[in-house]
Amino acid sequence: MFTDETWAAGGLLIEEVRPIGKTPPHDLRLTISAIFWRHENGAKWRSILAELGPWWRAAQLFIRWAKLGGWERLLEWVQRQQGVAFGMAFLDGTSIRAHHKAAGAEKKGASFEDRDHREAPSRSRGGYGTKVCVIADGHGKAIYFAVAPRQAHELPMAPVMLEHLPSVPMWVVADKGYASDAFRERIWDMGDRPVIPAKRRDTPVACLKWAYRCQHLVEKLWARLKEWRAVATRYEKTATSFLAVIHISAVADWIKI
Numbered sequence: 001m002f003t004d005e006t007w008a009a010g011g012l013l014i015e016e017v018r019p020i021g022k023t024p025p026h027d028l029r030l031t032i033s034a035i036f037w038r039h040e041n042g043a044k045w046r047s048i049l050a051e052l053g054p055w056w057r058a059a060q061l062f063i064r065w066a067k068l069g070g071w072e073r074l075l076e077w078v079q080r081q082q083g084v085a086f087g088m089a090f091l092d093g094t095s096i097r098a099h100h101k102a103a104g105a106e107k108k109g110a111s112f113e114d115r116d117h118r119e120a121p122s123r124s125r126g127g128y129g130t131k132v133c134v135i136a137d138g139h140g141k142a143i144y145f146a147v148a149p150r151q152a153h154e155l156p157m158a159p160v161m162l163e164h165l166p167s168v169p170m171w172v173v174a175d176k177g178y179a180s181d182a183f184r185e186r187i188w189d190m191g192d193r194p195v196i197p198a199k200r201r202d203t204p205v206a207c208l209k210w211a212y213r214c215q216h217l218v219e220k221l222w223a224r225l226k227e228w229r230a231v232a233t234r235y236e237k238t239a240t241s242f243l244a245v246i247h248i249s250a251v252a253d254w255i256k257i
Contacts, residue, residue, distance in 0.1 A: 017073040019065055027053060034058035036252065039245050042229025066244035075142070075247045078254045079166070085138035086167045088211065089192075090218035091174040093133035093154040094226075098234040130234055132246065135161040138169070140217030142225070142250040147239050155180055162190065171195050171211050173218075225249045 014032060034052035038045060048055040065071055131148045144164035146157040154177050162172070172187045173195040179202060187194040195211040198204050226232040228249040236242040 019068040019070050035062045039230040071244040071247040086169045088138040088171045089169040090136045092218040097129045133157045136218045140221045
């Protein structure tokens with residue numbers, strides 16, 4: 001999975017942000033390659049190629065790092081190394097169809113409804129799935145993700161994603177799903193300029209056409225991320241693990257593995 005060139009670019013970052021355990025990981029490059037291979041191909045853990053090492057080692061390391069925030073820190077570190085373009089920021093969401101194996105996470109003392117809200121899979125007219133929202137930089141590279149049940153609206157997640165911007169962009173571009181006077185006002189208060197078209201029945205608002213046309217950059221981002229089968233179809237039972245899969249695919253998109 002990792003050539004010498006790509007490991008030189010990403011291996012040092014992984015060493016920098018990995019959770020520190022009692023003993024260092026055994027053959028980290030091979031294990032990380034197995035994790036990336038598994039999620040890119042949407043395979044079962046037990047189907048990992050033998051030359052990539054024991055499948056259980058990759059599974060244990062992935063889950064441990066997901067719980068400790070290692071994959072999210074890796075994405076943040078890659079952003080700092082590569083440099084985030086802040087002429088514009090894009091907001092967009094997509095629905096991910098969940099495989100039936102994604103059901104059945106532990107209830108952990110709450111009701112089944114609370115568990116489904118926490119783990120973010122749900123049943124709706126579109127089927128069993130999850131809503132994933134992203135905020136991307138001016139080059140269409142992922143900065144931050146949020147997940148919710150599939151029937152959830154994208155707008156309530158938007159203010160939280162804006163708070164994760166490391167700097168203030170000039171324009172915040174989003175589609176009509178984010179059309180809200182209160183949300184536009186929030187963007188103005190941050191020192192940004194909203195580029196969000198009004199809905200058909202709303203009062204017309206200023207929306208620069210040339211800026212809105214750049215929305216295709218975040219749409220292309222989703223197209224690239226969904227080339228990873230474990231992103232296009234959710235197999236993970238918990239929201240933490242599924243977000244980790246998305247973070248891994250976004251890291252690969254940043255360093256172009």
